[in-house]
Amino acid sequence: MTENDDQPGAFASPPCFAHELRETPAGFAAGDGAATADLARWRKAERERLIAMRLATAVDERARVADEVAAELDKLVDVRPGLVVSLYWPIRGELNLLPWMRSLHERGLRVALPVVVAKAQPLVFRAWTPDGRMERGVWNIPIPADGEELTPDVVLSPVVGFDAQCYRLGYGGGFYDRTLAAQPRKPLVIGVGLPTMRIATIYPQPHDIPMDVIVTGKGQITRPETRR
Numbered sequence: 001m002t003e004n005d006d007q008p009g010a011f012a013s014p015p016c017f018a019h020e021l022r023e024t025p026a027g028f029a030a031g032d033g034a035a036t037a038d039l040a041r042w043r044k045a046e047r048e049r050l051i052a053m054r055l056a057t058a059v060d061e062r063a064r065v066a067d068e069v070a071a072e073l074d075k076l077v078d079v080r081p082g083l084v085v086s087l088y089w090p091i092r093g094e095l096n097l098l099p100w101m102r103s104l105h106e107r108g109l110r111v112a113l114p115v116v117v118a119k120a121q122p123l124v125f126r127a128w129t130p131d132g133r134m135e136r137g138v139w140n141i142p143i144p145a146d147g148e149e150l151t152p153d154v155v156l157s158p159v160v161g162f163d164a165q166c167y168r169l170g171y172g173g174g175f176y177d178r179t180l181a182a183q184p185r186k187p188l189v190i191g192v193g194l195p196t197m198r199i200a201t202i203y204p205q206p207h208d209i210p211m212d213v214i215v216t217g218k219g220q221i222t223r224p225e226t227r228r
């Protein structure tokens with residue numbers, strides 16, 4: 001028995017197709033097209049399960065976790081004027097960190113939001129201010145209409161799922177992986193979500209870039225385990 005017993009999906013185990021994968025320095029890589037297709041199907045099903053679970057989590061519970069995560073972020077992030085932090089405008093039950101985002105602005109940090117420029121291209125980060133005009137981007141996600149483009153020191157990334165090595169499962173566009181691969185200097189990357197989004201492994205592929213740390217509540221901080 002574990003403390004997660006009452007959480008939906010805690011025992012759902014992923015299909016084992018590890019035998020179809022080969023290990024590379026970057027993790028497990030699909031050795032053939034069929035395994036790649038299986039992995040893509042598994043990720044799609046896992047995303048749907050995790051998003052449904054998140055949406056089924058009580059609004060109060062999500063708000064409580066968001067407040068706890070914001071308090072932990074205040075300790076993890078070197079909150080000082082001028083620091084550039086990228087956040088996100090919450091959709092589909094993602095943790096609402098907008099109050100923390102506003103507090104960063106009030107404390108003199110520069111806040112940015114991600115903008116999808118095109119499919120299969122890195123995101124760009126556009127400056128957000130409380131008075132700035134917003135418009136709708138892909139998936140109707142609100143984005144700053146005319147903020148300047150910034151290079152973040154810290155990137156907050158909402159997870160759909162995550163594993164013990166801090167690999168992230170997102171919505172399947174590959175945007176954060178492409179974006180982090182393209183950054184001129186590596187930002188501190190912090191994944192945030194509900195504790196119930198933890199899964200055994202996302203079967204990381206060579207393109208998957210792990211988060212530096214994942215925060216899911218008060219004292220709930222996951223850093224990559226040392227690989228043996």
Ligand SMILES: Nc1nc2c(c(=O)[nH]1)N(C=O)[C@@H](CNc1ccc(C(=O)N[C@@H](CCC(=O)O)C(=O)O)cc1)CN2
Binds near residue numbers: 114138
């Ligand atoms: N709040 C929030 N904003 C965010 C992100 C996020 O995760 N959360 N993003 C984090 O990346 C970016 C948007 N991510 C997106 C990821 C996928 C698709 C998309 O169209 N997905 C396809 C399925 C994948 C495919 O096969 O290409 C679809 O739904 O049809 C759109 C936006 C930028 N803004």
Ligand SMILES: Nc1ncnc2c1ncn2[C@@H]1O[C@H](COP(=O)(O)OP(=O)(O)OP(=O)(O)O)[C@@H](O)[C@H]1O
Binds near residue numbers: 043168169178181207
């Ligand atoms: N750096 C990259 N270069 C080329 N292709 C990439 C890169 N990163 C990801 N991809 C491709 O993007 C697709 C989606 O990747 P993945 O399943 O990791 O998305 P995700 O991390 O869940 O999505 P998101 O970051 O948008 O929330 C995959 O087909 C993958 O091959």
